Amino acid sequence: MPETQLPDWYHDGIDHIWLPYTQMQTAKPPLPVIKSDGVRLTLADGRELVDGIASWWAAAHGYNHPHVLKAVETQLKEMPHVMFGGLVNEPALRLSKRLAAMLPGDLDRCFIAESGSVSVEVAMKMAVQYFLNKGESRSKFVHFRGCYHGDTLGTMGVCDPEEGMHNLFGDVIADNILCDLPRTEAEAAKFTIFLKKNAHTIAAVITEPLVLGAGGMIFYPPETLKWLRSACDEAGVLLIIDEIFTGFCRTGTMFAVEQAGIVPDMITLSKALSGGVSPLSVCAARDHIFDAFLSEDPTKALMHGPTYMAHALGCAAANASLDLFEREDRLGQVAKIEQQLKDELAPCRDLPNVKDVRVKGAIGVVQLHDASNIDALKPKFVDAGVWIRPFRDIVYLTPSLTISAEDLSILTNTIFSTLNG
Ligand SMILES: Cc1ncc(COP(=O)(O)O)c(C=O)c1O
Structure with missing residues (x-):
């Protein structure tokens, strides 16, 4: 110009x-x-x-959808944001209820943050602390070549080493277990054996479902997700599915996991969640994950709470975005x-x-x-x-x-x- x-x-x-x-x-x-x-x-x-x-x-x-803009304007006049510690707001609770109803299975508990990377960090922390709360110390994640989950230090540790800039930050990012996504039943069987053998160290398997976006828009079939789900079930390892790119219709179903008929233990959402209007992300967890944090012991609570979590404006935008997914x-x-x-x-x-x-x-x-x-x-x-x-x-x-x-x-x-x- x-x-x-x-x-x-x-x-x-x-x-x-x-x-x-x-x-x-x-x-x-x-x-x-x-x-x-x-x-x-x-x-x-x-x-x-x-x-x-x-x-x-x-x-x-599309940009500037009038329904989303109006919802944000209305919320702006009432209350743009108030801390989520000790206080809750209507758009956040309504959003959580709606997502719980939309998501497959019992993905019923929403932790609402600001960015996709943070929602993945939260899912990873949930996985580690889930096992700690049960008396087990597991610190590793299995992740896959071609996957991308964010740019923060924790998420870089589960990105493809090339994509995650491991060559620069190798000394500070966690050393997790990088695998190839299984492509055949025989590879899936091998993966299951590997997972069972090492389950005592592994908190969760994490992947993008059906499409490896930032890794080069590589597609893979739903069967692979089924294999991962059953390998995790057999090994007693949690499964985190990152739908930050694929969620909200992008791959032809509301969520990509629907094509495989599986329910992950945690799912991460962002981007289209708030219609591109406001930073917002969600890590939704199944009931058994949430239940593992219930205790008389305060140290068993999930130790995470970003200042702008459950941002009322962002949640208003997300509720309007969900309206559009429902109505149109x-x-x-x-x-x-x-x-x-x-x-x-x-x-x-x-x-x-x-x-x-x-x-x-x-x-x-x-x-x-x-x-x-x-x-x-x-x-x-x-x-x-x-x-x-x-x-x-x-x-x-x-x-x-x-x-x-x-x-x-x-x-x-x-x-x-x-x-x-
Ligand atoms: C699958 C996936 N996970 C995580 C992220 C990170 O999200 P954010 O950029 O909001 O931190 C992205 C961003 O492109 C993504 O596509």
């Missing part, structure tokens, strides 16, 4: 901000965005971009998006640098053979009027679930023409 079109606030603040995952010395300057609406972002120079990512998959209902046919929209992505990304298969095209629910992926120039695609997409951020060796779409067929075609056609250019 030409200097003259950059707003004053950009000039004033840009030298004082630290951007995520960015080499601040060499990175191209970020674009100033001044407005969001539906699936469109407006830049400071007036250009509009059709958004193919929905703010890291959070804006499931998001699953029907995902089915249509899935078909359109399949149809319209298929021609990319014939492009010389394309290795794979895959689609699951409202996730469309074009994987490249040679990704050495992947960063050069970013400005090309902006010039073409779309917001698409390729990473690793993939160009992907995770649009708002409310995107129109016309806007989705703009995204798919731009991917084809840019990769073909």
Whole structure:
């Protein structure tokens, strides 16, 4: 964007901000965005971009959905936030009740935090303390290659070592047990034997269900989740499922675990939970987990409590987001998006640098053979009027679930023409 079109606030603040995952010395300057609406972002120079990512998959209902905005405005006038220690608020309790009803099985207890990473940290702490409260000391987690669960020190210890930046932080992050996801029944049987043998040290197995998002949008079948559930049951190890990306219709069901018919011991939710409007996350636990913390002994209580937990504005946004998932046919929209992505990304298969095209629910992926120039695609997409951020060796779409067929075609056609250019 030409200097003259950059707003004053950009000039004033840009030298004082630290951007995520960015080499601040060499990175191209970020674009100033001044407005969001539906699936469109407006830049400071007036250009509009059709958004193919929905703010890291959070804006499931499109930006500025009036129902969500109204709920936040109403809550704002009453009470934006009050501490959750010793006090509770109506939006948080209503949200917990609704999630307990929506989630499979007896995932009945919600711990409401702010970010996805923190909800995973909470699930991990619950798992460790669950065993401590039963008189067992177990400190390890089994995690899988390709998985991503956050950037905090605890969650980095259960990310894929490449993704989790283990090479930098290896000395400070916990040394957990990295495995490959079982792909066959024979591998699942081996995994079960391994888990049973080492169960005395392992608090939980943790995975993303069906889609390894940040790991490269890799898909795997529901059977694998069934195998993990039964391996954990046989070994007496807890199962944490991280639905921060997959939850709320993204893979074609409300929650991805539904496709496997399993109930994890803890499930983590964020992103679309609050419709991309407010930071909010939930770790929901089953009754037997919650019950293990009940005691006359205060040290058996869950020792976690972020200042902004159960944020009333965030919970109001989440309740409004759940209203929309209930009232509007998001699953029907995902089915249509899935078909359109399949149809319209298929021609990319014939492009010389394309290795794979895959689609699951409202996730469309074009994987490249040679990704050495992947960063050069970013400005090309902006010039073409779309917001698409390729990473690793993939160009992907995770649009708002409310995107129109016309806007989705703009995204798919731009991917084809840019990769073909
Ligand atoms: C599966 C998964 N887990 C955890 C996280 C971390 O969430 P947050 O960025 O809100 O901390 C993400 C974020 O992309 C994610 O996709």
